[in-house]
Amino acid sequence: MPDAARFLADLDALRAIGARGTGVVRRAFDEADIHARRWLADRFADAGLEARIDPAGNVWGLRGRLLIGSHIDTQPEGGWLDGALGVIAGLEVARGNPGVSVVAFQDEEGRFGATTGSEIWSGTLTLAEADALTDLDGLTFGAARAALPATGAMPDPSRFSAYLEPHIEQGPVLDAAGEAVGVVTAIVGLRQVTVTLTGAQNHAGTTPMHLRRDALRGLSDADHAIRAALAPLVTPASVWTIGHVALHPNAPSAVPGRARFTVQWRDAETARLDAMEAAIRAALEDVTRTAGLGLEISATTALPPTAMDPGLRAVLRDAAAAHAPDRWREMPSGALHDATNVARLMPAGMLFAPSIGGISHDFAEDTGRDDLAICLAVLAEAAARLT
Ligand SMILES: [Zn+2]
Structure with a gap:
């Protein structure tokens, strides 16, 4: 004993x-x-x-x-x-x-x-x-x-x-x-991509709301879209995180022209990691097409x-x-x-x-x-x- x-x-x-x-x-x-x-x-x-x-x-x-x-x-x-x-x-x-x-x-x-x-x-x-x-x-x-x-x-x-x-x-x-x-x-395995959304940087006082292509709004919409897209695929043990965000020019009086952020997701099953990746990429493409933003997604970092x-x-x-x-x-x-x-x-x-x-x-x-x-x-x- x-x-x-x-x-x-x-x-x-x-x-x-x-x-x-x-x-x-x-x-x-x-x-x-x-x-x-x-x-x-x-x-x-x-x-x-x-x-x-x-x-x-x-x-x-x-x-x-x-x-x-x-x-x-x-x-x-x-x-x-x-x-x-x-x-x-x-x-x-x-x-x-x-x-x-x-x-x-x-x-x-x-x-x-x-x-x-x-x-x-x-x-x-x-x-x-x-x-x-x-x-x-x-x-x-x-x-x-x-x-x-x-x-x-x-x-x-x-x-x-x-x-x-x-x-x-x-x-x-x-x-x-x-x-x-x-x-x-x-x-669990881990995957991560870095996403860059490109909009139009402009004056925060003179640019009417309906003419903006705001990269931060794209990020916010992407967060919602990813959550909705993943909901039917995941288990209570699956996790995903937008953990690092860099906004350009990151100034109070400028419409953000660029948002770069990480999306990381973890799960114990490779098939689910694959499905989550497909859903995340599709959600990002959907959001940026609707908002008229440029989209770049890095190669995926993967730990099985x-x-x-x-x-x-x-x-x-x-x-x-x-x-x-x-x-x-x-x-x-x-x-x-x-x-x-x-x-x-x-x-x-x-x-x-x-x-x-x-x-x-x-x-x-x-x-x-x-x-x-x-x-x-x-x-x-x-x-x-x-x-
Ligand atoms: Zn430890």
């Missing part, structure tokens, strides 16, 4: 490294992050695991063939559980199960790239390519990682049979339903959905039913995780704990201690069935 009190004490100890009020700041390879990585390597060694820091800064506790983990770096204003939950839960399970190894990947939160440590390990990115990535101040990943010398090589993925990543949901679904556990079906392994999902469902009867569900993950990369190497599964109020990437991020303990119990049960 895992020791929930010891697990919570470890989470609290990690929270103290880089603490800011209720939150934490540990950017990949900053002083607090390096301190936390060395602290974690010591905890792995104390637990009887072979502790290793690899050249990318990933921290490993090696023993069995089932790999459990996540990340311990944070956002610039991070919560105490984002990533840390999965790593510390893995540590506690490994103490009682010799079939388990644990990993804390580096730079999941994207100070330099995005999920950088697991990208390197999975072969999506070479270490040399990663070394050239820079943070917002121009520091390179290569220079930053020199501050944490490797104690060993990256482990060969073939030594592991499967990967489990427990994580907070970072959304409101479980908390709103009063549920304790989410078994992840897939990590990552399905979680069906066998691992079944094991996690059984474990959830045993420890949180009637308080669990299957659900997609709307956020990216290291499991996306690890799924290229081996079967991967994910487990969610609720986020109070759905808050994450914020100092206020939190989860009830009872729910953290349930997450640990479900993980330990699943690991026992898999080892």
